[in-house]
Amino acid sequence: MLELKNVNAHYGQIQALHDVNIQVGEGEIVSLIGANGAGKTTLLMTVCGEPKASSGEILFEGQPIHHQATSTIMRQDIAIVPEGRRIFSRLTVEENLHMGGFFLQDKAEFERLEQEVYDLFPRLLERKLQRAGTMSGGEQQMLAMGRALMSKPRLLFLDEPSLGLAPIIIQQIFDIIETLRSKGITVFLVEQNANQALRLADRGYVLENGRIVLEDSGSNLLTNEAVRKAYLGG
């Protein structure tokens, strides 16, 4: 579904990604783990076209997307829950969701999707008319996910969805990611919380200093000695 072939990316003079190869198959949950500053967010953002890959190919459904503008890429069944959530805090919860579904033409489908998001996150329905910035971190994370789902994506990027949240909320978020898989949404998950990310994942990649150093099934990575040492605390 998504394929990165020898992708390099730069921030100014600094090379952030080196020959990255990644494949995400339809219906999979694929996790990308790595330390702070390894380039995980850069990798996701490069797929979104910001920054543009300096060389290599990025294919979505077999079509090259690495030359397209960000807004064009994000209109074709791809959605992102970015690092730090980036909800529109001065807009209401409902308005945030509507921003997610900005390009849905069919009104009936729009309402069905909105209902689906509210079913998935009942808290958002309770807070529908509240300004998004006044909600707790966990609720904001749910809103960011709901907003992404409103565009009816088939491929969803999640960047550190557990960051800064209480363990009980993190569990809820991971449960919902599992639910998304059952709805047929392909998930590409970037996490520092390697343990949970790998347990959930069909396959995983390990990113170090902008290079993919390991690639295996989620369960194999969980038991991999090097991974245990570096990311799972022994």
Place this chain on the structure above:
Amino acid sequence: MSEQFYYFLQQILNGVTIGSTYALIAIGYTMVYGIIGMINFAHGEVYMLGSYAAFFVLAGLAMVGIDSLPLLLIAAFSLSIIITSAYGWSIERVAYRPLRGGNRLIPLISAIGMSIFLQNFVRLAQGSRDIAMPSLITGGWTIGPADGFNITLSYMQVVIFVVTFLSMTALTLFISKSRMGRACRACAEDIGMANLLGINTNKVISITFVIGAALAAVAGVLLGMYYGVINPYLGFMAGLKAFTAAVLGGIGSIPGAVLGGLLLGIAEAITAGYFSTEYKDVVSFGLLCFVLLFMPTGILGKPEVEKV
């Protein structure tokens, strides 16, 4: 009621009149700043172009012998809005968009260049002398005692209040209710995220410039008729005043621009009424300095605090 009170009321009326047009222009500054964080210093010239556009529409219609007042007003407003919006759109395309993403100082310099260019463009094409704008709406009401100070409220002032109020209402409805207005607010908060939702942010920026120019055009038509003369330089001072109004209210905030415009207009009118007309600009820009020094976020502006 006492004479002093009538006199005071007159100053307030004059202040609100001029202040509402400042507010109309200030919205253009504040909306552009809200989205791309830049002060469009050519915006005063956009207002001046609005006055000229209205003059040509009125002169043209007079030449073909049309003298129905409603028709003249509708034509002057709508054509001026269309022409001036086209200018606003083109200015962004030509002078700012190619420079986006670089140093923030560069578009600012480009804006000043654009301002000088537009001023001289009009000067070359139309001459630098004052042009008399036909005053379509004359007369007014006089209230007060027969032998003391009388309050004068001209019909033109009433037109200014009504048109300003209608424009603000239309803008508020657009921003708060429409799909594009929502996109404008989202872009003002996090333009990168809006882009990640597939929104064509260039289009939203263009819309912002068009809205700002349209409101400046409305102010241009109104003030042109109110003062009765226009010249290529009137955009400079009006632009600075509206910029002051936007900063006073809190740059980036639309209600702030309206409030700032009204306050500035009233402050000027009070100064002119009780001290001296020459001092009204001193008070305006003194106010600007005060706000920048002691409350840089303005009255309704948001402090730069980010919630994590």
